[in-house]
Amino acid sequence: MIAVISDDFTGAAEIGGIALRNGFSVTIDTCVNANYNCDVLVIATNTRSLCKIDAQKQIKEVTEELLKLHPDFIYKKTDSLLRGKIGDELNVQLAISGKKKVLLVPANPAMNRTIVNGIYYINNIPLMESNFFGEEFDKGTTSNVLDMIGNEYKDQSFSISLGQKIPHEGFIIGNTPTNEDLMGWANVIDDTMLPAGGASFFNAILKKIKTEKEQIKSALLFGKKALYVCGSNHLPSREVVQKVKEAGGSVLYMPKSIFCKENYNGIIQDWADAIVLEIEKKEKVIIAIDTLECDDVDDIPSRIKEIFATVVKKVLEKVNLEELLIEGGATAYSIIEHLEYKKFYPEQELAQGVIRMKIEQVKEMHLTLKPGSYQWTESIWKF
Template identity: 75%
Template sequence: MIAVISDDFTGAAEIGGIGIRNGFSVTIDTSVNSNYDCEVLVIATNTRSLDKTEAQKQIQQVTKELLALKPDFIYKKTDSLLRGKVGDELTAQLEISAKKKVLLVPANPLLKRTVVNGIYYINEIPLMESNFFNNDFAKGTTSSVLDMIGKDYKEQSFSVSLGQELPNKGFIIGNTPTNEDLMGWANLLDETMLPAGGAGFFDAILKKIKSEQKKELSSLVFGKKALYLCGSNYQPSRAVVKRAKENGASVSYMPSTIFNNIDYENVIQKWANEIVKIIQKKDKVVIAIDELECKDVENVSNKISYIFGVLIKKILEKVTLEELLIEGGATAYSIIEHLGYKKFYPEQELSQGVIRMEIEQTTKMHLTLKPGSYQWTDSVWKF
């Protein structure tokens, strides 16, 4: 069995999709248990939303529990753009795993995300010049992967290209200008290394392993009643929602003044009731964020995720859905926590990172997840 630790839920789903694409049976869980009947086990954490101490503590605990299962190896799924506490988490996992070094390959050339001579590029533009994530990165950050890994780990990190001599310890960050380079890095893995990085690197590792039995994927048949939740700050996704509304889709935006209420539970309840009526009448609804009055509100992102978790729980108490589609890892994790969902079985990879799954705790509804920075597949919007 291959084990994977992901720092967010949509990343775990993306890894699951790559697993079934390559013919492996996959289980996604939010905690480590003792009995699994799968070839790839993905543990979905939410460490990207935690502080350093809590993130490291959780990574160490999950790593210990996975090692007890004696997996072939443990892969650390990181954000492809190295957001989050990548250096902190890799250090914690390295200590528990008794490995000498990390081979970190975050790039995904198929998505135009490359690392060349230590510089991260999006569509051939240095990351910090691309405005790809607007204000998600701290001011003054550069496009150098040695800076992106964190100042505490810069001295032990090395930008290396294929063919160069590898350091004996520390973080080896692989330059990856082409998709072929991913397989080159996969071929260099050995027992002294902790493999880590994006979905593209994991895909290359699985292709190297070559599963002998390919799983037949079922054809895509969506259920009738569906709720799309577009909870990310990614502007292209917001634009897609606006176009959907212009084309007649039922779109319900988070009330702009929700944070102006001392007790916004009543606001959430009222909003949930409105959404339930839309589903009962139209079958499908899109929930999204437009403009919010939150200038002086602290931890806005965490509070938004919490609100969505409460909202979806209230909706499902009054109406039965067949499809729940969620954009954004923190949002998705909050929702499954509120609903008590823990174990998932990827069924279909609709496109890169867009994964439809069965939920162990309910047979009535499928869950489809997408990272905030990816695009929904056309088949979803046509549905």
């Protein structure tokens, strides 16, 4: 069995889709249990949203529990743009695993996310000049990958190209200008290394292990009653929701004044009731964020996630949904925590990163996840 630790829920789902694509059976869980019957086990954490101490504590615990299962190896799924506590998490996992070095390959050349001579580029522009998630890094961070994983790990980190001598210890960050480089790095892995990086690198590793099988694709029997939770702040994601709204589709935005009152439970309940009525009338409904008032509210992102999770739970108490579709890893994790869903079985990779799965606790409803920066596939985005 191959084990994977993901730092967010949509990343876990994307790994599950890649396992399916390559002919591997897969289970996604939010904690490590004793008995699994699968080729790939993915543990979905939420460490990207945690502080350093809490993230390291969770990675330590999950790694220790996974090692008790004696997996063939443990892959650390990171964000392809190196957001989150990359160095902090890898450092503690390296110590627990007893490995000498990390081979970190986060790039995804197929999406124009490349690393050349230690510089991260998106669409051929250095990442920090592209305004693409730049605000999610510490002030002063450059597009140099050694900066992006954390200043305190610079002395033990190296930007290496294929064919160059690999240091015996430390963080090895692979330059990856082309898709072919992904397979090249997969062929470099040995028992002294902890492999880590994006979904594309994991795909290359699986291809190396096993000849890629054509996934048996069953017809998509998409349920009638569907709730789309669009929690991403990514501008293209917000624009596609607005287009549905303008075309007459059912879009219910989070109430603008929801933070203007100390007790907003009544507003959440009214919003949930409106969503329920709209599902009964139109069947397919989107809930999303447009604009919010009361700018002086502390920790808006956490409050938004909590409200989305609360309203979804209230809706599911009154409506039997057949499809729940969630955009954004942090939003998804908050919702499944509120719903107390634990274990998931990916069934279909509808597009890169768009994964539809069964839920162990709710047999009649499918869950589909998508990262905020990815696009919805036409097969399910129809209004």
